[in-house]
Amino acid sequence: MPIDAFVTGAVETALNQLIKDDADSQRRLTRLRGKVISVKLNEFNKTMYFVFSHQIDVLAGFEGEVDCQLALNLSVLPELRQQANLTQLIKADKLALDGDLQLAQHFSSLLSGLKPDFEDKLSEYTGDVVAHTLVSSVKSGSRFIRQGIKNRQRDLAEVITEEWRLLPQPLEMMHFCDQVDDLKSDVARFEARLNQLLER
Incomplete structure (x- = not known):
């Protein structure tokens, strides 16, 4: 097939x-x-x-x-x-x-x-108690795995920024962006002043 x-x-x-x-x-x-x-x-x-x-x-x-x-x-x-x-x-x-x-x-x-009720379908074959136990175990297991993945992502982000220094920290990035904005403002003021001088 x-x-x-x-x-x-x-x-x-x-x-x-x-x-x-x-x-x-x-x-x-x-x-x-x-x-x-x-x-x-x-x-x-x-x-x-x-x-x-x-x-x-x-x-x-x-x-x-x-x-x-x-x-x-x-x-x-x-x-x-x-x-x-x-x-x-x-x-x-x-x-x-x-x-x-x-x-x-x-x-x-x-x-x-469409919201499948796995517990209800499973209970037809295994009984209510077994179905409830299995579905609850799967749900708690998936929550545990999701939380573990979230923790690993957070740990990796900390290692990359804090220990290995491969990426700047968020505060360093914000400071750099502020400096770029200040530089753009200075250039714009300088350009305006230069145009005034050239017009004279």
């Missing part, structure tokens, strides 16, 4: 299952019925086509007319779930949009409403 078909099949199955479990998402889907949105992931140079009907069909190729084209990096995908971020992402050149902005907003609204 080609990797494209596997990825699109997995995305399609996950989205349709989440929509089936949520009445609000089914209502949001009706606003997109009959439309086609393409989403290009820049890093992989791959495009997925979302064809909306009573469900979502996710395709690796599409011959017909596309109503809205989105191009973005994989890291931007989580931000796409928040409808208010769309215009900011476009202005920041993180998202390229060709077509109907309102359609993209409806798509974003649909994605934002």
